Amino acid sequence: MTDSSFMLEALELAKKGQFTVQNGVCVGCIISKDKEILGQGWYEYYGAPHAEIRAIESIKEKYKENFKEVLSGSTLTVTLEPCSTFGKTPPCLDEILKYNFKKVIIGALDPSQSSVEKLKSAGIEVLLEEVPNDLNKGFFNSLLHKRPYVRAKIAMSEDQKTSFIKNDQQWITCKESREDGQKYRALSDLILTGSGTIERDDPFLNVRDEEILKLKGFQQPARGIITSSKLETSLNFFSGQGKKYIFCKDQNIFKNFQKEEEVSILEIKNNDDNKIDLKELLKKIHSLKVNDILLESGPTLTTSFINQDLIDEFIIYIAPKMLSNTALSFFDGDQSKSPFNSKQFQLIEESKIKDDKKLIFKRI
Numbered sequence: 001m002t003d004s005s006f007m008l009e010a011l012e013l014a015k016k017g018q019f020t021v022q023n024g025v026c027v028g029c030i031i032s033k034d035k036e037i038l039g040q041g042w043y044e045y046y047g048a049p050h051a052e053i054r055a056i057e058s059i060k061e062k063y064k065e066n067f068k069e070v071l072s073g074s075t076l077t078v079t080l081e082p083c084s085t086f087g088k089t090p091p092c093l094d095e096i097l098k099y100n101f102k103k104v105i106i107g108a109l110d111p112s113q114s115s116v117e118k119l120k121s122a123g124i125e126v127l128l129e130e131v132p133n134d135l136n137k138g139f140f141n142s143l144l145h146k147r148p149y150v151r152a153k154i155a156m157s158e159d160q161k162t163s164f165i166k167n168d169q170q171w172i173t174c175k176e177s178r179e180d181g182q183k184y185r186a187l188s189d190l191i192l193t194g195s196g197t198i199e200r201d202d203p204f205l206n207v208r209d210e211e212i213l214k215l216k217g218f219q220q221p222a223r224g225i226i227t228s229s230k231l232e233t234s235l236n237f238f239s240g241q242g243k244k245y246i247f248c249k250d251q252n253i254f255k256n257f258q259k260e261e262e263v264s265i266l267e268i269k270n271n272d273d274n275k276i277d278l279k280e281l282l283k284k285i286h287s288l289k290v291n292d293i294l295l296e297s298g299p300t301l302t303t304s305f306i307n308q309d310l311i312d313e314f315i316i317y318i319a320p321k322m323l324s325n326t327a328l329s330f331f332d333g334d335q336s337k338s339p340f341n342s343k344q345f346q347l348i349e350e351s352k353i354k355d356d357k358k359l360i361f362k363r364i
């Protein structure tokens with residue numbers, strides 16, 4: 001095995017935490033010697049021991065009192081620069097420095113940490129081995145751009161309609177597409193919608209995928225509504241586990257929520273159109289340590305987000321039907337900004353789910 005194939009394996013390990021590390025990062029780690037894997041670990045859920053610590057622990061368990069000998073001269077391959085500061089757990093750097101590693105191979109540098117020079121000063125060879133991957137997009141986006149990564153999930157017809165005019169129909173796409181969409185909720189720190197969707201559909205906006213719910217350490221992502229209208233406390237949005245946010249122009253409207261434990265009411269500045277300023281909203285959400293947002297809104301809010309270039313990725317499910325004048329288009333703004341037309345977006349995935357099409361567009 002080569003060093004880079006260990007990095008690929010470490011990335012596979014990192015992926016195991018993708019639905020459970022909420023507000024944290026996916027990290028995988030492999031410890032090897034003479035091209036043989038001796039131990040491995042990944043960051044399993046928010047607050048759990050870090051990947052490097054779990055990999056070292058796996059060697060302690062396997063080799064008992066000989067573990068120091070085994071670790072001495074070995075290579076630690078980790079997908080993200082080891083932490084050098086105290087977080088929920090002590091710095092991994094301190095633990096790594098105890099065991100005479102020969103080499104540390106890092107998949108991505110972490111601008112919030114400073115381990116590389118300290119490892120080198122300790123005589124450890126440090127290599128950077130970047131393998132393109134999509135893990136931790138929100139984390140890096142937050143660090144570099146001081147705002148969360150925004151995915152929009154939209155179910156539409158062939159003629160790009162997403163919202164029925166009459167309130168007598170609900171689903172556009174098939175059950176399997178809707179189940180696939182659950183995965184993106186679980187990948188996110190916050191599911192965000194507008195008051196129009198809350199009033200019309202009364203959605204739960206939670207994760208209901210049985211396999212994901214069984215994962216150790218899984219927690220429901222937070223949910224947020226952007227609204228200036230009054231809301232009933234009996235809405236499904238407010239039921240079940242998970243933090244709930246009301247992002248509004250005036251907190252006073254929501255006095256009836258002040259005693260609800262898991263509900264936070266946060267005021268956001270208005271823009272020139274007297275609507276909630278979405279850039280200010282994203283700044284506020286960034287301050288809540290949210291890295292990944294899933295936007296699941298109707299045409300009004302989706303249009304505002306697209307008009308202001310605030311969406312980084314579109315997950316689009318298209319059902320093989322035309323809704324014509326029975327429904328509204330997903331986007332009512334300058335059509336050159338639509339992901340279907342904009343040069344700023346690239347179609348990176350196209351697949352079928354039963355008779356539906358699934359498209360993923362990413363900002364380039």
Ligand SMILES: NC(=O)c1ccc[n+]([C@@H]2O[C@H](COP(=O)([O-])OP(=O)(O)OC[C@H]3O[C@@H](n4cnc5c(N)ncnc54)[C@H](OP(=O)(O)O)[C@@H]3O)[C@@H](O)[C@H]2O)c1
Nearest residue numbers: 154155162163194196197227228229297298299300301304
């Ligand atoms: N097919 C899909 O993927 C999908 C997904 C979600 C929803 N939908 C459908 O969409 C329909 C609802 O759509 P909608 O357009 O009425 O609701 P929406 O886009 O979910 O919410 C719009 C509301 O958000 C609030 N808002 C606050 N700040 C805003 C801003 N800067 N820009 C825009 N809106 C802002 C406004 O309410 P305030 O006046 O209270 O501030 C506005 O009326 C429903 O029929 C639902 O079924 C479809």
